[in-house]
Amino acid sequence: MQLFADEETIERQNIVSPTLAPPLPRQTPLPTVPQDDAEVYEVVIVGAGPAGLMLNLLLARYGLPDSSRLCIDSNPSALKVGHADALMQRTMEVFKSLDIADEIWNHGLRGYEFTRWIKDPSSATGFIRQFSQFTARVMARYKPAIIMMSQGRIERILRDNLKQYSRKGVTWNCRVLDVKIENDVSDFPVRAIIEENGEKRTIRTKYLVGADGAHSVVRKSVGINQVGAMADDIWGVADMVVNTDFPDIRRPVHFASSKRIVSIIPRERKNDGEYLTRIYVPFDADDPIGSDSSNAAPQSEEYQRARRANITPKLILQRAQELFHPYYIRPKQEIEWWAAYQVGRRYAEHLVAKDGAGNSRVFLVGDSCHTHSPALGQGMNVAMMDSYDLSWKLMYAINGLTPEPEKLLSTFAHDRLENAKRLIENDRTWYETRYRTDGDDDVEAEKFLEDDLLTFMAGTSIEHDEGFLVDTKVGSIDGPIYSSSYLNGVLREGRRLADVMITRFADGDIRHSQDEFPSDGRFRVLVITSSDLLASPEGTSATALRRICQEVLPSFIPSTLELIIFTPFNSFSFEWANIPSFIKQEAEMRVHYLDSEGYATYGVEVKLGAIAVVRPDGYIGTIAKLDDTEKINRYLTRCLQTV
């Protein structure tokens, strides 16, 4: 079409930019530099792996200024190859809520099927092959049980997204030497000595987060002990493009003989068109490697180091080749990456260290507070979810958005430690059942593997305990929820809101319900109306909405709380004129049709409705009947600063 430039108005900003999450409001003053000219921050993050990068990104997105934030890493530059490689279903949901899931979805290898091969000379082929489709016993937005993509690429996606919110990236080649909490400096009580490019200096900060891995200097500096021990098993891992006639090379495979185990993890396609394959080989304590390699006492560090030193890519491949025989498996290109490491099944005794006044000041996330085997593909996921949990709580404390900052921060310490313990326990059980059963079928073990373990691995079965952020779980007796099928999406205090399809009333857009709950740090009141919404402006639904809009929402700091409405009525059933006008005014683009299947998924009766508060991390804080808006108000007043 033909346009006359001279009749156009001047340029504006922002219309062409990518969509960004809005920052959280700040009720506290920005820190002023102390008189002693010390280098001060509000948050210092030690480590720029998945945990550190996720935290750094989230804080930047929530609006913590570059001047208040420092993320350092002792490595000279970003990770290029190897390390973790699996994203689980809940992690993908969280990535989607941050608008950074698409590249992973489009280009990761999506694992829908797996096989188990057992070497069995008595069978005709020499093998028993068990083929399965992953059946996670939970409802999740993303169907593949795992999506495989190199950790380095996921870190790059996090760093790329950071550039949209911040001019400050990671400070590489900078390590922490010591961390102390001092009680005499009230605003910035954490003092850390760091060494950047070989030069030492002291910095101070309100909060410091150790995302510095299994050998965490932060953890050691603040004297947090680990529970558990180094296990005897050593794992060899190698990433390569393979040339093979093994038929299941593109599916996750557990391959076992009576003596040996190999795991195959299919990986994403590289830019040269070739697909990567990861090979895991666990070497247990009885494995003869290294038996002649050291005179040190078994179990000693020296002995273990000598055993590890005997593991080479050649040996890893050789073990696979022996097991695969008569199938062949050969590297098609140079081996991409490999490593040998000893599994420690340990978790930190505490996830926080406090100052003299009892305020949490130093936090641990990721490998710094839990180490385990790679068998369940959890490491990177749990690490990022630690940071996802911590980030908004930290930001609420810093920005003055909660009346109880320490209670809020304590929920991190409790909830993520519970999860870490469960992780270590599951890792052990998996190893003992799957890796030690030598191919025997054990009914109880199988049940564990298929039910508890798969839902744990998915990350969608977490149910936080009752506490500051999770109201008493009322269930179906005292609450409006009629089902207890929580893994299938029924609303439950302490569980994440499951994804269903909804249709926005204003424009008919067909949407994922989780997209109405982006991870931008806001609490949200979800009113699921009953079928009386259209009947009368004095009905239960309309009254509940009026109270939320006119009494509850105005009590809180603007832009910390948002109203979402699901109704059983679609665009053919009503017009704006049929419902009270304050609804459109408050939530024009947040009124959605939820079909009867959706009501059933959430366990809400269409005749009764329900109200839930969804926390910034997508977990449900409280659930109330439509006529009990006072319960909603009580919950919110406890968690959120009022105006």
Place this chain on the structure above:
Amino acid sequence: MQLFADEETIERQNIVSPTLAPPLPRQTPLPTVPQDDAEVYEVVIVGAGPAGLMLNLLLARYGLPDSSRLCIDSNPSALKVGHADALMQRTMEVFKSLDIADEIWNHGLRGYEFTRWIKDPSSATGFIRQFSQFTARVMARYKPAIIMMSQGRIERILRDNLKQYSRKGVTWNCRVLDVKIENDVSDFPVRAIIEENGEKRTIRTKYLVGADGAHSVVRKSVGINQVGAMADDIWGVADMVVNTDFPDIRRPVHFASSKRIVSIIPRERKNDGEYLTRIYVPFDADDPIGSDSSNAAPQSEEYQRARRANITPKLILQRAQELFHPYYIRPKQEIEWWAAYQVGRRYAEHLVAKDGAGNSRVFLVGDSCHTHSPALGQGMNVAMMDSYDLSWKLMYAINGLTPEPEKLLSTFAHDRLENAKRLIENDRTWYETRYRTDGDDDVEAEKFLEDDLLTFMAGTSIEHDEGFLVDTKVGSIDGPIYSSSYLNGVLREGRRLADVMITRFADGDIRHSQDEFPSDGRFRVLVITSSDLLASPEGTSATALRRICQEVLPSFIPSTLELIIFTPFNSFSFEWANIPSFIKQEAEMRVHYLDSEGYATYGVEVKLGAIAVVRPDGYIGTIAKLDDTEKINRYLTRCLQTV
């Protein structure tokens, strides 16, 4: 998990980078700089709007080096506001095939519903409101009839993607003054005078593309005439955030009284959280604006200019306000952008200009070869699809990948001119039926609007004529296709391959069939096997695949042709050992399960199967029975260079 850095191998590249499309092979030498030191290119693109940017991006992706490519634009910088704002279904499919659809899908306003309002004092409310859900009569991967997003943002997405393939962006503030095809300079016969930042210089190129809009200097320079005329109607358009009680403000609305028309286009959300609204007001020849503003003769350019000058954002808003009354509509912020322009319904007589030897040298795309009203939201879509059609044909000519470059290029000139004519005709018919019917219901007009027009608008109903790139259409008599329901996805020579869901055999990944046909410039042979695939290695399916793998594919330049296989068998039905080994060797990650519904969608009988060649642009070139691989070979030999 715990890793020992000293046991890791050195860094590699590419594992962390975004996935990139591979370049096309080049069989011709790169140009050498002529002795006269002239500035030479292989392709010069004049204009960096949607058409020019799309072409520039595609050529870069196909591997045309930066030194061979120049894209200039007379504007000082990129577009920030206004202009086009709608993407249609086929455009979205193409964007997806380039891996650049996600931001638009996630953040555009997705139009599923629309309403038509007719002012009618005799009705109780003063209006008749007709509510509809868009029902495009075609099967498309993306369900919304339109996705709304600012042209400037779409251009930014194209430029962002270009950065992944090229270090050379658009040369702004550079206009073309003259273009000539000279017959004495064989390699670079197109000579153009350009002016960059006020300085003139002459450049030479093999090919030049005019993407320079309705007033195309390129078109005028090479003497291509336009067919059609400036219409009398002038359109006013304004983008703003509105404050209104009009209930349908988030749906596309056609609003009419007996004398006036207003169109409402809901738009994407801005980063400040507000949703934009576009208001279109056509002013027809009888409209009293400007009747007293000029002494010039009606129809004269001067008269029209004076009329246009009378249109202001205030007037556009006032027209909307009069029609909306008693609803109110007010700008909530400063008006974002506005324009007034006269509609010309014209198309270029030819889309190419040739040199003395009959070779196409100058091409027209976008507004330079078709202008029309904005009513159908086609401009930006058709412009980009012109370039999408031209890009790979140009690249095949340049890289020596076709034995008949001129025949290949001629298909652009023919096919896109046919489409341009259809566009102008549809725009006129729409205007005459919808905008002039004053709210009367006309059965024939409605049928046109709902059937032909909606499928045309979607961009998915294009069926190219038989010719060099499209074999004789065999239909169900001589061919393997048993249905003629082409709009619903049945395979047809000259139509695009519709999207269905498939499951990859190797890893069980559930995929969109269109994702197997990315726009990377490759031809693809799609073998849809019959159910005899597993019966015998000498059966029809296995024989067809053997011939394709062993006789057809090896004849052509590697990486110009790829094999895709759909079978009626899923992962539970067979293993690699059950089918001939050359299949896995040739197409391990391109063997997919197509369910019986998928066979039915494509119109292929499971008992018979079929073979199709899919062109680089997703259109089907030829269809053959499984036992007629010779037909496939003939088609490919005609189009593609053999080794």
